[in-house]
Amino acid sequence: MSIYKTALDEHIIFKQIAECADRLGVQAFVIGGFVRDLILGRPCKDIDIVCLGSGIALAEALAEALPDRPNVTVFKNFGTAMLRSGEWEVEFVGARRESYRSDSRKPIVENGTLEDDQNRRDFTINALAIGLNAKNYGQLLDPFGGVEDLRKKIIRTPLDPDITFSDDPLRMMRAIRFATQLGFDIEAETFSALARNKERLEIVSKERITDELNKIILAKKPSYGFKLLLHSELLQLIFPEMVELLGAANLEGKTHKDNFYHTLEVLENVAAVSDDLWLRWAAILHDIAKPATKRFDQKLGWTFHGHEDKGARMTPAIFARMRLPMNEKMKFVQKLVRLHLRPIALVKDTVTDSAIRRLIVEAGEALDGLMILCRADITTKNPNKAKRYLENFDKVERRMNEVEEFDKLRNFRPAVSGEEIMTTFGLTPSPMVGVIKESIKEAILEGVIPNEHAEVFAFMLEVGAKNGLKPIH
Known part of the structure; x- marks a missing residue:
């Protein structure tokens, strides 16, 4: 018995496809990624069925045979159909022959044989097919040595x-x-x-x-x-900006590391602990402005002053050009790029609670991601230095947890809003509203006043009075 027949028999849907195909007189094959992953032992819930005949008719027949009677989505222009049943997504297409024009990756499609369809596949490991009719159920068709390429x-x-x-x-x-x-x-x-x-x-x-x-x-x-x-x-x-990171430099005996390979190390460190795509993008972009800010100082050696701020300014343009989302995802990445050096500055014993508060407020919901990125940024090969840096970050996190009202700070909102400031003093949106809001924020973060409405409101009145404002009632 074919090992592939046994593997297909584990999933009743293939028997149902086979029965429908034989009833319609259609030759059907499961092809591509499902077969590849079946051989590799990887999970795969996407099934591509190639038919010598009408794929749409076979999809509709299968939908009738399945207990859940799934809807069939038909793409008549392409001669394809798709349905979802339980955990499976099954796509049906007639075997095709393709030809291309030089100015487009969209092919000119004609009906073809299974051989034509396998010829048009991108890689040998994706050209594997298994027969689904009674006469060839479970039979592997491997014209290009795809199984051997999987082995190698x-x-x-x-x-x-x-x-x-x-x-x-x-x-x-x-x-x-x-x-x-x-x-x-x-x-x-x-x-x-x-x-x-x-x-x-x-x-x-x-x-x-x-x-x-x-x-x-x-x-x-x-x-x-x-x-x-x-x-x-x-x-x-x-992604030319990333290539610009490539290469170390040595001048007057002073060197800087290769920032391209450092970035890849940081990316790997993040990937080891998080599947978050945008946190991984922050790792990729955290040093993206180092080439633009690189300077040589005879005393200090190589410097990259301000690369975190410039990198944050570069982030929206990179996202826009690469058609990445220009929404809160971009803002998350931008924030991590801008703040990635901040936690290391907080490891001194003399650091104030207000400095800790400021970082918590600025990072907000991105704080956990920021700390992951900062730890990932430690790529030194000196084990003692790495241990010291990691212990410093442990110290920062302990200080954060010690700061009063930690959870409230992560979702920081002053107890008095801009709207209440305008209502109190009869103001319209203006720079003065911003001045008062900033004064309130600074007072809360410095610990001058608690973030309670009565105290903040009283402080607001004081700030207003200093700026010649009186409450209107």
Whole structure:
């Protein structure tokens, strides 16, 4: 008995697809990622079915046969259909032959054979198919040696890689994404073709490129993907600011570390403790402005003064260009970039409660992420130095927890709002409202007044009086 038949039999949905296909006289095959992951022993809930016949008819027949009677979404222009049943998402498509124009990655599609369909696949490990009809149920079809490439942990194109990548340049990003996610190598000729065809990425939308980049960033070992992007010369096109971090410098016997590889170490440290995409982006961008702020001082050596502030100013432009969300996600990353040096300044025994309060208030809900980033930023190879730095961060966190009203500070809101200031003094929105609000904030953070309404209101009246204002009632 085929091991693949046994594996398919573990999931009743494949028997149901097989029965529907035989009843309709349609040849059906499960193909691509599900087969790859089945062989690798990885979980996969997305099933792609290729049909020699109508995929739409097979999807509708399966929906009728399934107990939950799922809805079928039909894409008539593409001849495809999709349904969701329980944990499964199943997509049906007729076998296709594809040809490409030089100015588009969207193919001209014609009906084809299973061989045509396997030929158009991006990599050998994604061209694997298993028969689903009674006559070939569980039979593996592997025309390009995909199983052997899985065994060798190799990413390789089924056909000439120059043609594969030129036809659909997004496959270059996918090659690196699969290598990163699976921990595979990219076969030498396939890898060489990445650099030869890199300019073809210009016809791919920024959104699609960034989608693949985010999948690389979310991998278990994202630094591997960035190294592949760098050496394939794709990173230079999609993220030149990161490439500028590359290289150490030595002048008059004073050196600075290679900030590109330091950034990858920080990213790995974050990835080891968090799956948060935006925290990982903060790791990537935390030193992004070091090239722009690099200076050499004969006494101090290399300096990067203000790189955290400039990096925070660079963050929105990078997000906009890469079509990343310009919302609270960007603001979270921007805040971490701006604040990533702050906690290390708080390790002195003489640090005041007000300094601790200020950091808690400025970081707000991003505080936990900030402390993860700061710990990840310790990449020294000196174990004694690393131990000392980590103990310092422990000290900062203890001080934070000791500060009165820690939880309230993380969601800091002065007890008197801007609206109440305007109502009290009969003001319209103006700089004076901002002056009073800032005075109140400073007084609370310095511990001059508690953040209680009566005390804050009284203080507001004092500030108003000093600025020639009287309450209107």
